[in-house]
Amino acid sequence: DAKTTQPPSMDCAEGRAANLPCNHSTISGNEYVYWYRQIHSQGPQYIIHGLKNNETNEMASLIITEDRKSSTLILPHATLRDTAVYYCIVRGSGAGSYQLTFGKGTKLSVIP
Amino acid sequence: NAGVTQTPKFQVLKTGQSMTLQCAQDMNHEYMSWYRQDPGMGLRLIHYSVGAGITDQGEVPNGYNVSRSTTEDFPLRLLSAAPSQTSVYFCASSRGTADQPQHFGDGTRLSIL
Numbered sequence: 001d002a003k004t005t006q007p008p009s010m011d012c013a014e015g016r017a018a019n020l021p022c023n024h025s026t027i028s029g030n031e032y033v034y035w036y037r038q039i040h041s042q043g044p045q046y047i048i049h050g051l052k053n054n055e056t057n058e059m060a061s062l063i064i065t066e067d068r069k070s071s072t073l074i075l076p077h078a079t080l081r082d083t084a085v086y087y088c089i090v091r092g093s094g095a096g097s098y099q100l101t102f103g104k105g106t107k108l109s110v111i112p
Numbered sequence: 113n114a115g116v117t118q119t120p121k122f123q124v125l126k127t128g129q130s131m132t133l134q135c136a137q138d139m140n141h142e143y144m145s146w147y148r149q150d151p152g153m154g155l156r157l158i159h160y161s162v163g164a165g166i167t168d169q170g171e172v173p174n175g176y177n178v179s180r181s182t183t184e185d186f187p188l189r190l191l192s193a194a195p196s197q198t199s200v201y202f203c204a205s206s207r208g209t210a211d212q213p214q215h216f217g218d219g220t221r222l223s224i225l
Contacts (some may be wrong), residue, residue, distance in 0.1 A: 006164065032210055043116075043202050043216035044155065051211070098162065098206075099144050099170060100171055102154030102213060 009107040012082075018075040020106050023086030025069040031092045033064060034100070035073045037084040044087065044102075047073065078110045080104045115139065118203050118217035125193045125224050133188040133220050135203030141210035141215075143187040148172065148199040155202060160203075161186055162208060193224045 005023040012018040031034055032051050034042040037043065047064045050071075055062045061074040077086055087105040119134045137144065147170075157170030161180040167213035175197060176187040185207075190197060199220050206214040 019218075030210075034213065041149075041200060042217065043218050044204075046215065049211070049213060098145065098160055098210075099157045100155070100204075100206075102147075102156075104152075104154055108146040 003101075004103055006086075006088050006103065006106045007044055008104065009109070011109050011111055012075075012078045014080060014110050014112050018073075018078040018082065018108060019112055020073040020075075020086050020088075020108065021070065022073070023070050024088070024090050027068050027090050028092070029068075029076065031090050033062065033068075033071050034089045035060070035085045036089065036090055036100075036102075037082075038087070038105070039062070039081075039084040047086075050092075078108075080110050080112065082108065083110045084108060113147070116203055116205050116215050116217035118201075118220050119153050120220060121218065122221045123223070125190075125192060125222065127195060127224060129193050131188075131190055131193065131220070133201055133203075135186045135188065135217060136184050137186075137205040137215075138184065139187065139205060140183060141205035142183070144180065144203065144205045145170070145177065145214070146176070146186070146188045147202045148197075149202065152224075158188065158201075190222075195224045198222060198224045202215070 024051040032047040035047040050062045064071045116137045146158040147155035159178040161167045203217045204214040
């Protein structure tokens with residue numbers, strides 16, 4: 001699976017949009033981009049995933065560049081409860097693709 | 113709908129003791145896995161299973177055993193606990209394709225003295 005690069009930390013004002021970037025320049029055509037977050041020491045929470053197209057659900061939007069080498073997770077109106085570590089993960093579809101490789105993620109702090 | 117349930121939530125063991133961490137899911141997911149998370153680090157895969165009767169090793173399998181006799185359950189056994197196994201353990205499950213997200217339990221916090 002391709003490696004991802006994320007900034008170690010970011011701040012966001014409460015009520016504003018939080019834009020979390022992720023670099024995955026070695027991604028291949030059949031690999032998905034997944035986003036999870038971990039609040040305190042709870043279990044990772046699935047947020048969103050995509051292959052090529054932009055995706056939106058009730059939690060967030062995922063913007064994937066046309067060349068698929070980077071993506072941005074957007075939390076449209078950040079709240080204090082969105083303070084967490086956010087992980088961008090590239091996951092393949094072949095044998096052995098079940099493993100999620102967690103890096104150190106981005107620690108997002110939402111500030112009142 | 114309970115999702116992924118892990119028991120116990122906390123456990124303290126002495127070096128050399130054995131124990132089993134339980135994981136159960138009620139979503140009829142084929143794939144289940146165990147991760148450990150050490151302070152300040154991401155999760156690392158210990159063992160996984162793609163279906164009943166099938167298990168395989170992940171990144172850090174030493175000192176742990178697993179079995180998958182049913183679709184619902186995937187217990188993790190520590191044969192002889194060591195202080196290096198002090199960690200938070202997470203179980204996850206998903207359908208068996210890459211476009212299906214994995215769902216995680218709330219974790220078991222294990223301390224080995």
